[in-house]
Amino acid sequence: QVQLVQSGPEVKSPGASMKVSCQTSGYSFTGYHIHWVRQAPGQGLEWVGWIRTDNGATKFSQTFDGRVSMTRDTSIATAYLELNSLRSDDTAIYYCSRLVVGGLDLWGQGTLVSVSS
């Protein structure tokens, strides 16, 4: 079955770090880039960045000012999103998604990350 399955919800304190995983199955992992998108409560979608699953190259939104990193483990077909120095406005659902030509056709179920003191 072609799917993306993300890790469970996280609760973090301000200044901490988060790491969300996105395990893929049912297709060739290195054949498609993985994008990360977040959605704050009641808000719209915000593009976080992408990782090329074949060579690990990354591109991030300037919004995150060096706080973000993305990695992947091809042996287990899994991508990871890390965000450091968490703030309350990082509270959001974080989605991983697969890029096909022109669009994100497959999405994970989302991971809620709550940042609160």
Place this chain on the structure above:
Amino acid sequence: QSALAQPASVSGSPGQSVTISCTGISSDVGGYTYVSWYQQHPDKAPKLIIYDVSSRPSGVSGRFSGSKSANTASLTISGLQTEDEAEYFCSSFRARGPYVFGTGTRVTVL
């Protein structure tokens, strides 16, 4: 990074057509054919319904269609149905971005 501009809400009666606009600039919507649209029901992940301005993924109803003119892309839902009630987001490739989403439009079926 400013989002693409969409109307906050549109509404229509069952069977009618509604159109959602998505306005950007020449370095995103106006400069590329990588415009896509997503449908999101409450507490669900987004679903791709249009890519490359006007292409539909397999399985997406033909009632959804996309187009683009200059810096504005549009999504039209024809024959509106109750299950079309959702939030809709556009997205575009953007130079120096490289991706940006729209502000989102709530579609209400009256």
